[in-house]
Amino acid sequence: MATKRVKEILSWYKSDNPGTVANIARMLNHGTLGGTGKMVILPVDQGFEHGPARSFAPNSPGYDPNYHFQLALEAGTNAYAAPLGQIEAAVNNYPGEVPLILKMNSSDSLYTGEADQSITASVGDALRLGCSAIGFTIYPGSNERKQMFEELRELAEEAKAVGLVVVVWSYPRGGVLDKKAETAIDVAAYAAHIACQLGAHIVKVKPPTDHIYLDAARKVYEKEKIPIGTLAERIRHVVQSAFDGRRIVIFSGGAAKGEKEILEDIKAIHEGGGFGSIIGRNSFQRPMKDAVKLLKKIMAIYAS
């Protein structure tokens, strides 16, 4: 049965159907972190986003869609997120063994225009494939944001009606935003908030820097002395911006980097009250044994 902490988290989703709440519970209760209220998710959509070689050549067993199911199981992640084809190609070998998040939209690096994603799966696909959640990326700031927000709105309404969870990747990008703005603390907090306002159950953002992008925001951060000096403080601010911590907010690991650096980030996320991490390239681009070891270390921090 659910732990006290899981029950507390679930209590924030009372307006949802029982099926949706059950699927949030399923993810919170699964794997190594099951019951802690923390989450580590394995996302593998980089093949689509960056191309196969950039994604899988560093650890070539990852070309096989079965590999990522095995990694998710071996490491005990709370869920595994991937696009349609990648799930279709392996799901039957792992029936009901790990909660699945079907990524509903995807971008690719062959197109270099305004930040946008294509819809590549349906809620019907999610049900047919036995997924617990749909995943959707929005690019706040993009000239295509209106279309993206509205696509999410429609899919989220449909998903909630059939008991699925809505996980939103909220990545400010496009429009007038420059690279530095994308991870500015005010922008990251804002992106988390927008995802919550759009009805996300779980929000994924990038760990923010201490840069402040919007002038109007800077005045307030300074006047109100919002602490953003350390990563932990910034995480706390992002979590607060997600309905005062009443929505699950998890953080991406970003580009592949050294283990020490990763674990320091995780400690800060944990200290700042983040709900967990979504670790893609830093796990599946390492050999399975190393990836599992790293994920276990990450989970140990969250479980502490």
Place this chain on the structure above:
Amino acid sequence: MATKRVKEILSWYKSDNPGTVANIARMLNHGTLGGTGKMVILPVDQGFEHGPARSFAPNSPGYDPNYHFQLALEAGTNAYAAPLGQIEAAVNNYPGEVPLILKMNSSDSLYTGEADQSITASVGDALRLGCSAIGFTIYPGSNERKQMFEELRELAEEAKAVGLVVVVWSYPRGGVLDKKAETAIDVAAYAAHIACQLGAHIVKVKPPTDHIYLDAARKVYEKEKIPIGTLAERIRHVVQSAFDGRRIVIFSGGAAKGEKEILEDIKAIHEGGGFGSIIGRNSFQRPMKDAVKLLKKIMAIYAS
């Protein structure tokens, strides 16, 4: 991950969507018997079928829909089956904690005409409430059988398309069938076969007697010397009649009776290759502690 036996069972359902197979796996892997390939299910539709006092007065906490979730969890049954209102009234207190079978049709004892059931829930309800399966009763032999088979056909097609499991209660009744015919070995085996032909993933029948009802059948049973002398032999024959054991067949406990008698039946079901039991009145009409104790004994037999 799935045991060898669970994998073997799942291999019989290859024509189904991954979502449906995942939900079969979810039920096979849940609870005390998880992974054994055996199932004990708690069904509580007697309130609707026999009225509240006949069902719950012997153990009055059972009037509360929460009680049966607690019993299912305490005993570790593979699933809990109930009609719409009873699940709606308590499901939020047990999010994702036990696989649910939404009973889609129900009969009541205030009506005494031809054996028939009313449809009381939809596939949409099953999704909204986070159920793993729909449950449907058919009455082979009834003058209403055509309507019932066709209602099942339609709901089953809809359920399979969205990744749900179809559990069929196959109870011969009505038409020219007398009481003795309803549990005759040829009739019970036939009832199991019909449910399989209608596309059921899991079939529930009553433990058969050694009576043979149809004259045309009796000739064959005698000529082919089909062994039906013991309950174990009859169970084996019913399981064989369900696509040579390639569909999950479970057996009801029937009217409330003594523990010794029940356990002997279970031993015979287990010996005959039955996949498990669905134990309603014999569990929820006992005090919780006694019910859990009895269910644990039943499960110990199946796990042996």
Place this chain on the structure above:
Amino acid sequence: MATKRVKEILSWYKSDNPGTVANIARMLNHGTLGGTGKMVILPVDQGFEHGPARSFAPNSPGYDPNYHFQLALEAGTNAYAAPLGQIEAAVNNYPGEVPLILKMNSSDSLYTGEADQSITASVGDALRLGCSAIGFTIYPGSNERKQMFEELRELAEEAKAVGLVVVVWSYPRGGVLDKKAETAIDVAAYAAHIACQLGAHIVKVKPPTDHIYLDAARKVYEKEKIPIGTLAERIRHVVQSAFDGRRIVIFSGGAAKGEKEILEDIKAIHEGGGFGSIIGRNSFQRPMKDAVKLLKKIMAIYAS
């Protein structure tokens, strides 16, 4: 804000949409009994059921649909229930002034065949007219019960999806049931239970007699010594049969009768834990002033 008792009652409806819970709250918080967790509802469908003269000649202002809105407001009933035309004809004069229950099906006395009702309104009508709930009558035991249960199932699913409350009048009638059976304690408790199983939020039944109709039930009532000697005891049993009191059960006043008799019934309903009354003919067939006086007396009992 909601009283502790109202909050407790609303906690039983957690699987429902916020809109539905809000409408239950609206009814519980409206009028003289607002906040007490008790309800008195004014139903005026007798014009359709018994004809206009039988219904309104005793107090002819009742011919005017505006009259009943005024009565409901004057007396401070929690809600007013009526068929389509009667609400359409007056609702604009009382915008948002009293929670409305749109009666979705109706019978009439010109037809004397098997007990059944015709569907006379839609969920769309309920929304368009600003109603808080739909009302639906079922006749358990009737040869038409299957059709009625299935109509309710479909309308209830639709109503819940748009945030409406489902109020079920559960009146055993038809089939082999005789007059005496219709109000037998076992039948009344069963009728309340069936309505709950069909997903009703609020159930209306008749106050039961101490007659027991079903032989199979009598054995249990005697063996388990279920107390049914007084009306209060019987009310308590009916409420228990409605998911152990976790659904709102209210009782009809029945045929017009003397004030003293009525108030004694109300006291017994209140003592037995009933959630309130639905008072039709005993209110609108009296002059407004008398009716209001009587209703206030009834409410005073429930508020005590």
Place this chain on the structure above:
Amino acid sequence: MATKRVKEILSWYKSDNPGTVANIARMLNHGTLGGTGKMVILPVDQGFEHGPARSFAPNSPGYDPNYHFQLALEAGTNAYAAPLGQIEAAVNNYPGEVPLILKMNSSDSLYTGEADQSITASVGDALRLGCSAIGFTIYPGSNERKQMFEELRELAEEAKAVGLVVVVWSYPRGGVLDKKAETAIDVAAYAAHIACQLGAHIVKVKPPTDHIYLDAARKVYEKEKIPIGTLAERIRHVVQSAFDGRRIVIFSGGAAKGEKEILEDIKAIHEGGGFGSIIGRNSFQRPMKDAVKLLKKIMAIYAS
């Protein structure tokens, strides 16, 4: 490529969609008789119709749905026909290996009222399972014939629109027809004609006797001296009644019987211009080796 005879047969179906014609071709070109314009089909719906023991105990490997696919493949029948569950349970092990006819309606022997069948599959099921045809039984003469004809009409229209073939089992039964009437030559010819009129592409009837049932028909048979003395003559008459031989008419083998008797029937059917046979019990109730041997002998006759 198609033989001259197959091309001739296909030329009778010019009003059909290319997909339907392709599926007729697929059946005509498949297996041992491929290209001859003759057909032997393996139907296994007796489990549903007569019960499992009566059907499969004489040759118990037949309890397993895989067995019949293997038999169809081993013998090289043109197609295999079965109800929904039996196909679902094995089809994935034989992908695209034999043309499939999904039996859309079925009767059972537990019900003994007026001759009728329940619809147990949909056109969507046929597509999802990769079938070439739907199979439907009608009972001309039954009090339920109107309903059956109309069900067929609707399914046939739907099937033809998506490129499927419509195979009709036309079995006069019920109403005022007695046992002898069911296979009377005038009735059998009439049954074949009705199936053609209802839009069947392939018609299955029983080999007729020389009995004439309808008085009005007898007068004509005698006046016009229609030759019906031998089985071959009667077959010729039935085929002529099916649009002058412009619809494929095949004949059932009936109850299990001796090989010699069967082969004589086949010779007569062949001599009379019948298009082939549908051999159920006489094949799957024999050991596989014997069944294949018999089917090969039957095919040799048709190929001669």
Place this chain on the structure above:
Amino acid sequence: MATKRVKEILSWYKSDNPGTVANIARMLNHGTLGGTGKMVILPVDQGFEHGPARSFAPNSPGYDPNYHFQLALEAGTNAYAAPLGQIEAAVNNYPGEVPLILKMNSSDSLYTGEADQSITASVGDALRLGCSAIGFTIYPGSNERKQMFEELRELAEEAKAVGLVVVVWSYPRGGVLDKKAETAIDVAAYAAHIACQLGAHIVKVKPPTDHIYLDAARKVYEKEKIPIGTLAERIRHVVQSAFDGRRIVIFSGGAAKGEKEILEDIKAIHEGGGFGSIIGRNSFQRPMKDAVKLLKKIMAIYAS
């Protein structure tokens, strides 16, 4: 029955309906290469894409839609792919004789704007015409890619539900891509990967050059020392990029050229583990006899 290799290939499509798997099997088992797991497909959509004279004047019998069916049959290709009208105009002359791929979208050379295609057929057309698969072209990189991916998503979901196969032509084009980029190895591998992620069962790409287009990709190719020096090495990389070879990837022949050059390409594709070729202009622009001879030589390489 299926060969071991065909069974292995089919095992990659376990999440699909039996009907879809049967249609993949049908293509793998048809024609000269039937059973080898290799495929040669005849596509004739150049009339639409390049205009009739450019396509058919070099071998004028090709103006006649019947010609291409004959070519496919004569050469024994696994399938024949064409747009709607071209199939409609000849399909009835070749009923069920060759698996058909209905091309669902097409571009033309009269329009010279951004790379895009128009939808020119429906899934209903594919069923009505008896096709085994739908074919769809995407242009990764194009400014219209979002619309194209989403059109494919919708048609693929529909096609899979009715048992059809989804064949995707993945041709990077448009946007900022220049001619050289279109066949760069990183782009070709990426294009194959995108088609797989979108749920394609069979992917068609162009044989890649050793050019690397994306800077970000080049770094990885160099660091990981991915061998791309020979065509066989590049084919191997593309196949690996298609879910580690768990999706069927076939290669186009490109512009018409000399036989020697073609056969060398085929050998490299075969050596690199490619699943086959789709040979359009190089076959139908030659006289029938020469085309068949060339196709047979190509098939001989794949069969070796």
